[in-house]
Amino acid sequence: MTAVGKQNxxxxxxxxxxxVSFGQVEVLKDISFSVDRGEIFVIMGPSGxxxxxxxxxxxxxxxxTTGRVLIGDMDASERETHQKIKSALVFxxxxxxxxxxxxDNLAFYPREHRLAKEPEIQVKVEExxxxxxLQDAAKKIPAExxxxxxxxxxxxxxxxxxxxxxxxxxxxxELDPTMAATISEVIATxxxxxxxxxVVVSHDRDLAENISDRMILLKKGSILASGTAxxxxxxxxxxxxxFFRPEIDVENPRFRRQSEEKVS
Amino acid sequence: xxxxxxxxxxxxxxxxxxxxxxxRYLPSLPRQLNRVLLYCFEMGYKTFPIVAILSFFxxxxxxxxxxxxxxxxxxxxxxxxxxxxSLCRELAPVMTAFLLSGRVGSATTAELASxxxxxxxDALQTMNISPEKILVMPRLVAAFIITPPLTMFSIFxxxxxxxxxxxxxxxxxxxPTIYWRGMLDFMxxxxxxxxxxxxxxxxxxxxxxxxxxxxxxxxxPREIGFSVTRSVVVSMIFILFTxxxxxxxxL
Numbered sequence: 001m002t003a004v005g006k007q008n009x010x011x012x013x014x015x016x017x018x019x020v021s022f023g024q025v026e027v028l029k030d031i032s033f034s035v036d037r038g039e040i041f042v043i044m045g046p047s048g049x050x051x052x053x054x055x056x057x058x059x060x061x062x063x064x065t066t067g068r069v070l071i072g073d074m075d076a077s078e079r080e081t082h083q084k085i086k087s088a089l090v091f092x093x094x095x096x097x098x099x100x101x102x103x104d105n106l107a108f109y110p111r112e113h114r115l116a117k118e119p120e121i122q123v124k125v126e127e128x129x130x131x132x133x134l135q136d137a138a139k140k141i142p143a144e145x146x147x148x149x150x151x152x153x154x155x156x157x158x159x160x161x162x163x164x165x166x167x168x169x170x171x172x173x174e175l176d177p178t179m180a181a182t183i184s185e186v187i188a189t190x191x192x193x194x195x196x197x198x199v200v201v202s203h204d205r206d207l208a209e210n211i212s213d214r215m216i217l218l219k220k221g222s223i224l225a226s227g228t229a230x231x232x233x234x235x236x237x238x239x240x241x242x243f244f245r246p247e248i249d250v251e252n253p254r255f256r257r258q259s260e261e262k263v264s
Numbered sequence: 265x266x267x268x269x270x271x272x273x274x275x276x277x278x279x280x281x282x283x284x285x286x287x288r289y290l291p292s293l294p295r296q297l298n299r300v301l302l303y304c305f306e307m308g309y310k311t312f313p314i315v316a317i318l319s320f321f322x323x324x325x326x327x328x329x330x331x332x333x334x335x336x337x338x339x340x341x342x343x344x345x346x347x348x349x350s351l352c353r354e355l356a357p358v359m360t361a362f363l364l365s366g367r368v369g370s371a372t373t374a375e376l377a378s379x380x381x382x383x384x385x386d387a388l389q390t391m392n393i394s395p396e397k398i399l400v401m402p403r404l405v406a407a408f409i410i411t412p413p414l415t416m417f418s419i420f421x422x423x424x425x426x427x428x429x430x431x432x433x434x435x436x437x438x439x440p441t442i443y444w445r446g447m448l449d450f451m452x453x454x455x456x457x458x459x460x461x462x463x464x465x466x467x468x469x470x471x472x473x474x475x476x477x478x479x480x481x482x483x484x485p486r487e488i489g490f491s492v493t494r495s496v497v498v499s500m501i502f503i504l505f506t507x508x509x510x511x512x513x514x515l
Binding site: 059060061079083095096097098109113 | 378382383384386387389390391392393398
């Protein structure tokens with residue numbers, strides 16, 4: 001595993017034999033992988049394969065039932081680890097604080113932890129807003145923003161935390177192709193400029209192919225394949241097509257009849 | 265049946281843990297005075313008008329009912345003491361707590377449940393900011409501060425309502441002097457203090473229940489409504505259940 005250094009120390013993110021169960025339901029089974037520092041690592045899989053549960057385990061919102069997650073040799077299930085590493089999660093729906101303006105959303109973390117005085121916080125927030133081209137949205141509340149803007153605000157809010165590890169939950173979901181490409185670019189740029197380790201959970205094949213260094217493919221809570229995007233896309237084309245086949249069978253005669261009735 | 269019992273005990277345990285966790289953050293109170301003041305304003309200012317209206321009419325009806333009965337034996341002069349005692353020892357704290365639960369408790373549960381459903385609570389946790397610290401503890405402190413004055417207002421306005429009825433209803437026609445004199449003769453300072461203590465305990469736990477129900481919400485937006493209903497029902501049961509034991513302890 002590349003994230004394990006010479007003295008057998010974890011230097012990035014090391015997931016070791018992790019299993020997560022909710023009661024009798026085993027959601028993740030014996031998951032092991034590692035993410036290098038500064039790497040973009042993509043976790044792909046169909047709905048219900050345990051991607052989001054894995055992400056929540058990495059950020060410490062869930063404790064693994066078996067195994068452990070290490071971030072730079074510290075246990076990820078301890079909150080202190082995330083405080084030290086400054087890991088941040090960009091939620092699928094943004095999880096912005098709806099009662100605050102965009103500016104206050106971004107300033108919330110440094111204000112609450114008293115990391116800097118107000119003028120310094122203002123500089124940091126304005127930098128993050130500029131980086132994500134959100135200057136015009138600073139005084140708006142999240143409800144006034146489009147889906148793409150909400151995602152960008154969520155990323156900007158994470159940037160203010162100056163994280164070493166940034167986790168993204170479906171960053172391009174519910175976005176049009178142009179906006180999805182923009183978000184992919186943003187993730188790649190952040191890695192280049194800030195050397196942030198990024199773990200991205202996604203359904204988006206384009207994102208995986210274009211920006212990931214390595215990726216894993218999850219199926220029913222287990223790792224089906226791991227490697228670079230081109231290796232996995234080449235070797236597991238059929239499984240991937242199967243995963244992302246539309247759930248509605250448009251060739252089904254009943255579906256056709258209903259569609260025709262609607263049209264008529 | 266066993267599962268339901270387990271569920272109730274689990275809920276009770278969650279309330280106790282939440283209270284303990286929130287109280288652990290009490291040393292951060294000086295840094296959160298703004299939040300405490302904001303919640304005091306929301307609980308006090310926004311609940312006050314409805315407390316005033318309800319208390320006035322509770323006092324008025326109480327005077328009317330007792331006045332009707334007492335005038336038959338010519339004992340109208342006792343109206344003041346009856347209204348005074350029942351309001352400050354029982355009705356004002358209970359009604360204030362009910363209103364706090366309906367007005368502030370439900371809004372608190374809705375807000376926290378919505379934050380939970382839309383992952384704002386998770387976002388706080390990933391930022392290493394404890395929801396108990398910034399969402400629960402300041403509310404509990406605000407409830408602790410604001411319920412005694414709110415109950416006091418309720419008592420005064422109820423007494424005033426009783427006086428208006430005692431004076432202006434024909435078959436009672438009791439002068440305000442006799443009304444207040446009757447009240448002062450039979451009441452001690454302890455009666456008022458007991459009522460305020462009761463109100464404070466109810467208010468504190470109503471807000472704790474509201475926070476717990478909100479933070480314990482699971483599922484989608486539909487659950488927000490269920491949590492609000494559960495919060496109000498559990499609060500009311502709690503108030504009526506503990507009322508008996510607190511009354512007994514304070515007698």
